[in-house]
Amino acid sequence: METLKVFLKSDGEPSLDEAFRGEFEALLSEYVVYGGFPAVVKGEDVKIGLLKNLVSMYAEKDVFGWFGIREVEKFGSLMKYLALSSGSIPGASSACRNIGLDYRALISYLSVLANTYVIRSIYTYHTNRINEIKKAKKVYFYDLGFRNPLPRIFTPVANRSNSGMLENFVLSELILLGFEP
Secondary structure, three states, X not given: OHHHHHHHHOOOOOOOOHHHHHHHHHHHHHHHHHOOOHHHHHOOOOHHHHHHHXXXXXXXXXXXXXXXXXXXXXXXXXXXXXXXXXXXXXXXXXXXXXXXXXXXXXXHHHHHHHHOOXXXXXXXXXXXXXXXXXXXXXXXXXXXXXXXXXXXXXXXXXXXXXXXXXXXXXXXXXXXXXXXX
């Protein structure tokens, strides 16, 4: 946390050795794409397979076993919809319409995802606190390694036009440092 404070007080980029910078950027790119699950970090050649299995096991054992959700396809479609709109503001009505869910089921599924620490929804910033509460929330994933297998997008960060993943990464890191949005 002290490093973040030093960086925020500095006038520009921190001075990093170029060799370290290259290694850091490569590791950061890998982390943003594959996440931080221990088995995935250690496994070099099987990362995508491990992540797909992780998502599948979560759906089968946790969601359908513990919470009794039987609409497997609709729940999976919601997770994919949220993955594709990560960092943006997904509207409840468009989610219901696109996935074919009723509003109560949507709220129930979002609650399951939030209570199992898959997603986190936060209010967008507004200077008027009433508008902040009235507006839709942004949805983020706790670990991008869980998000990326859903839409099956594993392209490196440098080749992407969507900044939602980096925004999601920054939020996750700030939460780990103790900041609450």
